[in-house]
Amino acid sequence: MNSVPLTFVGHPFASTGVGEKIRADVRAAAAIHLQPLIYDIFGYSPRTDRDHLELARRFETPKLPGGIRVFHINGDEVEAVEQVLASRGESLSDGYNVVVPAWELPRYPERWAAALRRFDEIWAISHFIADSLKAADLPSVYIGHSVELEPRALLPRRSFGLRESAFVFLHFFDTTSYVARKNPQAVLELFRRLRRANPLADIQLALKVKTADAGAPNWKIALEGIASDVVLFDTVFTSYQTQSLIAACDCFVSLHRAEGLGRGLGEAMSMGRIALGTNWSGNTDFMTKDDSLLVDASLIPVGEGEYPESAGQHWADPDIDHAFSLVNGIWDNPDFRERLGARARTAALVRAGHRTVGKRILDRTNEIAEMLRRSWRHGIY
Numbered sequence: 001m002n003s004v005p006l007t008f009v010g011h012p013f014a015s016t017g018v019g020e021k022i023r024a025d026v027r028a029a030a031a032i033h034l035q036p037l038i039y040d041i042f043g044y045s046p047r048t049d050r051d052h053l054e055l056a057r058r059f060e061t062p063k064l065p066g067g068i069r070v071f072h073i074n075g076d077e078v079e080a081v082e083q084v085l086a087s088r089g090e091s092l093s094d095g096y097n098v099v100v101p102a103w104e105l106p107r108y109p110e111r112w113a114a115a116l117r118r119f120d121e122i123w124a125i126s127h128f129i130a131d132s133l134k135a136a137d138l139p140s141v142y143i144g145h146s147v148e149l150e151p152r153a154l155l156p157r158r159s160f161g162l163r164e165s166a167f168v169f170l171h172f173f174d175t176t177s178y179v180a181r182k183n184p185q186a187v188l189e190l191f192r193r194l195r196r197a198n199p200l201a202d203i204q205l206a207l208k209v210k211t212a213d214a215g216a217p218n219w220k221i222a223l224e225g226i227a228s229d230v231v232l233f234d235t236v237f238t239s240y241q242t243q244s245l246i247a248a249c250d251c252f253v254s255l256h257r258a259e260g261l262g263r264g265l266g267e268a269m270s271m272g273r274i275a276l277g278t279n280w281s282g283n284t285d286f287m288t289k290d291d292s293l294l295v296d297a298s299l300i301p302v303g304e305g306e307y308p309e310s311a312g313q314h315w316a317d318p319d320i321d322h323a324f325s326l327v328n329g330i331w332d333n334p335d336f337r338e339r340l341g342a343r344a345r346t347a348a349l350v351r352a353g354h355r356t357v358g359k360r361i362l363d364r365t366n367e368i369a370e371m372l373r374r375s376w377r378h379g380i381y
Contacts, residue, residue: 004369005065007037009081010072012060013045013052015236020263021102021125021145022072023052026059028146029361031354037061041073041081051239064088066095068365068372070123074101075112096120096368100143103129104181104258104281105302108136109309123364126261126282141364144285146357147266147348155244161231162248166204167331169276170249172264174210180306183318186255190323192226197324203331206249208233208242247271250337251330255295255323257302257315259283265292269348272341276327280316291340291347293326295319 006029010022022038029036038059047053064085073081078099085091099119101108108116108129113136116122122138124130125145133140162168169191173182184207191205207230237245246252252268254277259265262283265275269292277283279294287294296319302310330337350356 004365004372005037005067006034006365007039007061007065007067007069008072009039009041009064009069011042011045012038012040012056013047013049015045015049015239017263018072018074018102019045019052021100023055024146024148024263025070025072025100025357025361026055027148028354028358030059030358032358032362034358034362034365037065039064039069041071041084049238064090064094068098068368069095070098070100071119072100074103075109075115078112078115078118092118096372098123100125101129101133102260103132104260105307105310105313105315106132106135107313108132108138110136111309113138121368126285128282128284129260143360143364144352144357145261145263146352146354147261147263147286148270148353149243149246149267152243154247155241157248160206160233160245160248162204162206163202166202167251168204168206168249169251169253169327170206170208170246170268171253172208176210178307180303181257181315183255183257186318186320186323187253188226190253190255190320190327191229193320193324194328195226195229197328201331203229205230206233206245207231208237208245210234210236243267243271246273250274251276251293251327254278254283255318255320256281256283257317258307261285262287266348266352269344270353272345274330274337274340275344276323278316278318286348286352288347291343293323293340295326296322 008022008026011018012022026036026038036059038056039061097119098121099116100123116138122133122140123143124133124140130140130142157164171187173184246268251274252265254262254265256278259282265277265283266286269275275287276293277287278297280297297316299314300317302313302315
């Protein structure tokens with residue numbers, strides 16, 4: 001790899017999932033002593049997060065080199081990316097181009113698939129996404145995605161207003177996107193049932209919400225009757241604050257209808273926290289019934305307007321009764337919690353840690369580099 005640069009292209013300063021996706025690949029590559037580069041394709045994200053700046057200080061390049069370029073973008077961004085490259089005197093033809101799309105339904109949209117075919121190959125961050133791409137006649141290479149969080153000193157519970165004595169559930173969702181996919185109402189209903197069945201239990205629910213869409217359903221109505229036990233966070237967190245909040249909680253809950261990966265569940269597991277999640281889609285790459293709490297689900301059609309490009313597609317409807325049976329009283333069983341948390345950490349690091357994903361990146365980029373060398377020798381490039 002020394003003679004073939006490896007550059008990750010995308011949104012490395014974004015505080016959203018697309019930013020975490022590229023940063024995780026860079027950290028995974030660096031963990032096995034590759035020397036990856038980072039290229040900020042649009043430059044629109046503010047550079048305010050110290051973790052992001054530290055990564056950029058080590059790896060950012062102001063110009064996109066040739067060699068292997070791994071684009072963490074979606075199909076609907078390809079045209080804009082090509083325009084930006086052209087305005088800078090650069091082109092997709094200047095290197096070997098890989099694209100790493102995200103998607104949350106069983107079939108990748110055909111209207112974006114054509115854009116992905118402009119790349120030399122596609123990497124899949126989960127088997128679920130690989131199957132989704134295959135359904136659109138798009139072959140891919142499974143690389144996976146690291147969910148590992150670096151160990152470090154973190155903020156205590158009191159920084160978040162959480163009781164030291166409580167068993168704390170945690171859920172993330174985003175009202176600026178499509179709320180139905182994250183399904184927060186199911187999490188609130190689960191907590192309501194737990195509180196009703198255990199009126200004296202010392203439990204809390206932490207909700208980290210990205211909220212900006214006035215048109216989103218009024219999910220706060222579902223807080224009626226349990227609001228005193230719910231701690232709501234609706235400001236933008238730094239990476240450090242987010243990691244600290246995960247560490248401050250006991251059980252990460254995701255009763256999602258679909259996840260391309262389910263990074264929050266994986267991050268919680270990597271820190272030894274219990275993960276309760278729907279037994280369907282991307283999170284099953286690193287979650288099993290031996291190391292996490294997987295919730296039974298049936299498959300239902302995606303409702304009109306609930307997600308883009310959803311005609312004829314389906315997703316999961318998690319069984320709240322089953323979720324209740326898995327966690328009811330878990331706060332009174334510390335031995336079980338400790339064993340499950342330890343198994344969760346091992347599973348996350350073995351299946352989706354930096355070194356595991358980094359090794360796949362190394363193996364695939366070595367194969368590409370050798371293919372490029374053969375092509376150069378024969379005058380193809």
